[in-house]
Amino acid sequence: MAFKGAIEVDTQKCKGCSVCIANCPTDSIRLSDKVNSKGYHYAEMTGDACIGCSNCATVCPDSVITVYRVKI
């Protein structure tokens, strides 16, 4: 059984600390080229390798990540 996942980032609250990126096992997060109203480059999902493991959200200090997961 395999999983496919996705994340939703509250971009206005993200501070771009990148701890989620360091914890992603599938390299599915990057910092956006854009900045939010505070001037932070926020985290965003990249590619389609996300497995919805929640590691990123678990370590996110600002709790700005929602994780979705489906079985495929």
Next chain:
Amino acid sequence: MAEKILMKGNEAIAISAIRNGVDGYFGYPITPQSEVMETLMKEKPWETTGMVVLQAESETSSINMLYGGASCGKKVMTSSSSPGVSLMCEGISYIAGAELPCVVVDVMRGGPGLGTIQPSQSDYNQIVKGGGHGDYHNIVIAPASAQDMYDFVDWGFELAFKYRNPVVVLADGIIGQMMEKVEMHPMKPRRTAEEILRDAPWAVTGKPASRERHIITSLSLDADIQEQFNIKLKEKYAMIEANEVRFSEYMTGDAEYIFVAFGCSSRICEAVVDELRAEGIKAGLLRPITLYPFPSGEIARLAAQAKSMMSIELNLGQMVHDVRLAVNGACPVGFYGRQGGNIYTPEEIVAEFKKFNGLA
């Protein structure tokens, strides 16, 4: 008829706490007030009323235990003596800043520093003027008998909860150690959880989904918010000054010479007034029972009829400054005091009085 028991002032504090439904006492031993906690431990109120009694590791901890207990809307108190109260002043400032009710008993001894273990009234400035940092006032009530010690615990909590403000019972080593008959009033039960919600709706009681969370804090980083809070405190103090001044007078009706004295000194000054009256000198005594709020209005009224006033204190002259402010030049103001644990005799005060007034 109410029961009367012979006891020390310090013991009266302890017995009164149990009988008036106090929820918690947190203290640290220091002479001359250690009998307060000793009496509580001997009485074991946790087995009867459920009152918590705890010997803390320091006065710093005791006062912060009061902060914690008061945050929950509980009736909490501590007692100490001058050096211990110095350590508590940080906590008292936080309690004033967080607008929490509590009762602190200061059984004063001589200072500065380790000073002496004998009686003194030298914490007047520290307690009446605040003691800790920031713009705040303690409500300060000054007992002059073991009965006062008993009665002022309950009165102290009434004021503390009415104004959400720390109340200091400013006693001294004489009142604490002296044995007198104390009349017991009927027991008051500790408040129930429902009564706490009613009397302290601001308290930290665990947040149900139905209300916003309660936060007990003295912190606001925003200058405007802090200033608004300071102004709110000032309004509260104005209410206290308008409503809570309490004093007693002895032979002041036709008095030409007024003594001002609080606590044990007021007891001694009654004898002074009697001696002077026996000599045909019209003397009288004003005893401030509340030191904050100070009976400035009554002192001003008496100053208008007096040839002079004298403040008699067991210190180097602390309350006398408040007397002078109240008199505001209407008559001469003198001072006589003893220090270091020495106590004046009525004869000594009579002699000083005559010297000051040119009557010798």
Next chain:
Amino acid sequence: MSISIEEIKKPENIVYRRPALLTDNVMHYCPGCSHGTVHKLVAEVIEEMGIQDRTIGISPVGCSVFAYNYIDIDWEEAAHGRAPALATATKRLCPDKYVFTYQGDGDLASIGTAEIIHACSRGENIVVIFINNGIYGMTGGQMAPTTLIGMKTSTTPYGRDPKLNGFPLVIADMISHLDGTAYITRQSVHTAVAARKAKSAIRKAFEYSAKGIGLSFVEIVSTCNSGWKMTPVEANKWMVENMFAKYPIGDIKDVLK
């Protein structure tokens, strides 16, 4: 089978979301600060145990002074170092409540040593969450009692020298010798695995505090990337390579084991 991102992002597929017990306030902490992660874990534990209406938190002086802005429970904000004294009275006067302090290493291990040692010694039935990042964050990166030897801070600009500044204070080990402590553990939150273990430890501490067996103490070895002058990811790496040697991760004491 191919499924689009939009199809995955449906409410029924949510497996992780911000705990409801965290308020909507944006945390004032620096990007990557461990405080936010620990706040979240504490909120999750309280939420999962269903004890919001029976929990009282006590915040310290330091960066986490504003913890009360983030977790939706009743709070008391203590003077510097005094949180265990507040907690002592709160728990003794309200024994049916879960009472925890949340303190940094300046607050707990320096100015508040008397309060924490005696709360442990008396066996108060409270939870202490201890954030140890080896530095004073709020005041701008000064030496803490927990600062490692050689570590540069604004008051040890040439590195902590034991001749000048003494040695790091290892509080968790010290209090493990006190009979009043029930559960002492040291955790971290730099990886998802570590954070999940830390959450289990926090939950155990809360559960133990209701058993009347003494004080439970959860130290979280943390980062202060601003104070350490590193990026958050570099700070996590530095913590693993340096802090863990002095403050090893794992349970130190468990009286029920």
